[in-house]
Amino acid sequence: MTSMKKVKVDLQKNSYEIHIGNGLMPQVGPWLKELGYSGRAVIITDTTVKALYADVLSRGLTDAGFNVSVLEIPPGEEQKTLEAAGGLYEKLTGAYAERMTPVIALGGGVVGDLAGFVAATYMRGVPLVQVPTTLLAQVDSSIGGKTAVDHGRLKNMIGAFYQPRIVVADVDTLKTLPEEEFASGMAEVIKHAAILSKDLFDYIEKNIEKARSLDTAVLEEIVSRNAQLKAKVVAKDEKESDLRAVLNFGHTVGHAVEAVSGFGLKHGQAVAIGMVAEAMISNRVGKLKEADVIRLKQVINKAGLPINVPALDINEVMTAMRHDKKVTGNKIRFVLLNAIGDAYIADDVSPSLVEEVLLGHG
Numbered sequence: 001m002t003s004m005k006k007v008k009v010d011l012q013k014n015s016y017e018i019h020i021g022n023g024l025m026p027q028v029g030p031w032l033k034e035l036g037y038s039g040r041a042v043i044i045t046d047t048t049v050k051a052l053y054a055d056v057l058s059r060g061l062t063d064a065g066f067n068v069s070v071l072e073i074p075p076g077e078e079q080k081t082l083e084a085a086g087g088l089y090e091k092l093t094g095a096y097a098e099r100m101t102p103v104i105a106l107g108g109g110v111v112g113d114l115a116g117f118v119a120a121t122y123m124r125g126v127p128l129v130q131v132p133t134t135l136l137a138q139v140d141s142s143i144g145g146k147t148a149v150d151h152g153r154l155k156n157m158i159g160a161f162y163q164p165r166i167v168v169a170d171v172d173t174l175k176t177l178p179e180e181e182f183a184s185g186m187a188e189v190i191k192h193a194a195i196l197s198k199d200l201f202d203y204i205e206k207n208i209e210k211a212r213s214l215d216t217a218v219l220e221e222i223v224s225r226n227a228q229l230k231a232k233v234v235a236k237d238e239k240e241s242d243l244r245a246v247l248n249f250g251h252t253v254g255h256a257v258e259a260v261s262g263f264g265l266k267h268g269q270a271v272a273i274g275m276v277a278e279a280m281i282s283n284r285v286g287k288l289k290e291a292d293v294i295r296l297k298q299v300i301n302k303a304g305l306p307i308n309v310p311a312l313d314i315n316e317v318m319t320a321m322r323h324d325k326k327v328t329g330n331k332i333r334f335v336l337l338n339a340i341g342d343a344y345i346a347d348d349v350s351p352s353l354v355e356e357v358l359l360g361h362g
Helices: 025-034 047-063 082-094 109-124 135-141 171-176 179-196 198-212 216-236 243-248 251-260 267-284 290-302 314-322 351-358
Strands: 003-009 016-022 040-046 067-073 103-107 128-132 146-151 154-161 166-170 334-339 342-346
Touching: 003 216, 016 171, 016 216, 025 047, 025 128, 025 166, 040 047, 040 109, 047 067, 047 103, 047 171, 067 082, 082 109, 082 146, 103 109, 109 128, 109 135, 109 146, 109 154, 128 135, 135 171, 135 179, 135 216, 154 251, 166 171, 166 216, 171 216, 179 198, 179 216, 179 243, 179 267, 179 290, 179 334, 179 342, 198 216, 198 290, 216 243, 243 334, 243 342, 251 267, 251 314, 251 334, 267 290, 267 334, 267 351, 314 351
Parallel strands: 016 166, 040 067, 040 103, 103 128, 128 166
Antiparallel strands: 003 016, 146 154, 334 342
């Protein structure tokens, strides 16, 4: 272990720390011991991640005195179902998991969401540990306690807010990520900067090439600064009633595009497309400067992400938006930008303007 940064998520009795650095995987066992856990520990992971990191994580847990079980699922978004959760409940029973048995989510967002949902609901809640191995999970989904499964075309509609006891983000795991997966995570990095921090946006703009070449110092800086931003928002608004909703920048259009594509697009790719569309809407309603729309497009493009809406049925995309869980009182809510680093929520955007932007007439 060469370096580490810590970020606290301050939620009174539900507070926890995010540990960010390289070579952290063997430390998970000792840290859990420090938190007062002992006995059994269960790792939930997917087949791909298991082959890469389950051994080193298990060894650290075993050396700290834990009796470790590893439960695996196949990789892919399609595993995030009630059926998969049911299978894991049975395996947890088979592993003699008890009320104080930590469930460790080792993997990307799918594993984190599914294992988190399982931890939240098994025995009405067992301790959850997030060990995110993708950039997307390290900067976003592992922080804040959002857990969920998909059901048919309903994405993340069945879930619970359930905070982990600790998050361990080992940036070494990013070096085994496929390039497309890394780019997908950069979408959330750019999103946080666009809505919350002009300084972070400037840093990303200057260091995007170093980030893509997996420079450890730049990765630690990006992950820790994102974690700080997300932690602040979560601390102020744990259950996403108001402030936390600005984190949905790019998601209103993005989720719709993702659903209509039959989840053929990666989440980060869909969010990137959504951010560009919502930045263009911000410009059209007289807020975001054209120059900032261009800057955002350029950074997204340099991150290896799409900036144009794919050839989809726009009517279907509009319908999907109306079914989004962020719709209130029949009005579609958008997160728009006054400027880079300054977001606001709008529910008065005309559907015709949205359609124009999506059709490329914006």
